[in-house]
Amino acid sequence: MASAAVNNVSKFGSFLSHIKKISPRTYYTYVNEPAQPIPGKEPKFVTPDQAFEKLQSGNTVYIQGAAATPLVLIEAMTKFGKENKLKDVMVCHMHTEGPALYCDPSCEGIFRSNSFFMGGNVRKAVSEGRGDAIPIFLHEIPLLFYRKIVRPDIALIQVSPPDSHGFCSLGTSVDVVRSALQNSKYIVAQINQQMPRTFGDGIIHISHIDYAIKTDIPLPVHGGRPLSAVETQIGKHIAENLIEDGATLQMGIGNIPDAVLSQLTNHKDLGIHSEMFADGVVELAEKGCITNSMKTKHKGRIVGSFLIGTKKLYDFVDNNPFIEMLTIDYVNNTRVISEQPKMTAINSAIEVDITGQVVSDSIGTRMYSGFGGQVDFIRGAAEGLDGKGKPIIALPSVTNKGESKIAITPKLGAGVVTSRAHVHYVVTEHGIANLFGKSLRQRAHALIQIAHPDHRANLEKAAFERFKCMPSA
Secondary structure (H helix, E strand, C coil): CHHHHHHHHHHHHHHHHHHHHHCCCCHHHHCCCCCCCCCCCCCEECCHHHCCCCCCCCCEEEECCECCCCHHHHHHHHHHHHHCCCCCEEEEEECECCCCHHHCHHHCCCEEEEEEECCCCCHHHHHCCCEEECCCCHHHHHHHHHCCCCCCCEEEEEECCCCCCCEEECCCECCCHHHHHHCCCEEEEEEECCCCCCEECCEEEHHHCCEEEEECCCCCCCCCCCCCHHHHHHHHHHHHHCCCCCCEEEECCCHHHHHHHHCCCCCCCEEEECCEECCHHHHHHHHCCECCCCCCCCCCCEEECEECCCHHHHHHHCCCCCEEECCHHHHCCHHHHHCCCCEEEEEECCEEECCCCEECCEECCEECCCCCCHHHHHHHHHCCCCCCCEEEEECCCECCCCCECEECCCCCCCCEEECCCCCCEEEECCEEEECCCCCHHHHHHHHHHCCCHHHHHHHHHHHHHHHCCCCCC
């Protein structure tokens, strides 16, 4: 029997040696840990037009998002799909920037977009039935890959040039990228001289890249619009009444988070633990307001998972050990969030009804964005182990068309992202409503007080009809 076992091992060794000779060792047949170098393997450097020789009809393609969106590769992929008359290629992603060329009507039947969180570049395709969207919490998106619900054949990424050891950085977008890479058959990379090198989980050795193109182009930018008077007032309400010295902050993208940050220049020992951040943190960090010194985890470091802003932000994070870019299933884990001191989560919404239901991903039946990290952080802050967390929903009191964002009920077909039981603070330019522990009637009264004055009478009338007495009673 011992002799037979030796013979079997010998036969297996011979077979493995044969396989190595006839089949080149690739990412998928060797190891799926991006930080583990694969000896003897290196990418095939090609032109963009040559990067998609493995792309076939019926494949699934994952695209890295936010500031790391590989626009050159997207253009080449779209061209390849058209020229080769491909069919039914699913393109999955989380908030890409720039033109989503694969969503053009001319690509119908060739590509179909599938969003984990929608950006403005794919909304039209989804509303017209040419694209899809998956409702999902941000921290659970990696499970789509780990559980093989989404199986990418090809992952398109944008990385920094390799260092002296061959390691590239995913730069501005780690989030769900690592989980996608670990479960993709082929990796195609846009190696960009202008991609910042960041510290944390976003390391990929160049040997894991199968096809690579070289570029030297600016990243997509976002922001820079001046703050309005309404946004500034919302920022003041939050900064002056809800954010304490030593607080750990989470904020989404847009002018309201930037308005809050602009009002924090006299605060001390702030920390950042946020799925994303933008330009607003740079001035506070340079001034010394953000020290992260009170954190229980990642003390002394800003923690994020993806980011997008201007070149000022990209220069700030480049090769900066003050910044840690970590995976989204860690950053947005409610247990991890709850351990941060005075965790203060600031998120926006499309509308809030008079009982506190928060609509964030849709306008009526029309999908607008996604669940994102709002519920992750609203709940994580509420569960703060120190009892000092503050979950905040902030929004202007009216839309650009003058409609009240404090609504009697959500628009027909609108999706509630954050339930009324989750909500604590709601802030508009007219003040702060603390809903925690309040009855439905008391909530209506509090929210009507921060609605726009032009709409309060109608809201009070509707509340009276609903509760059969005055909301303040």
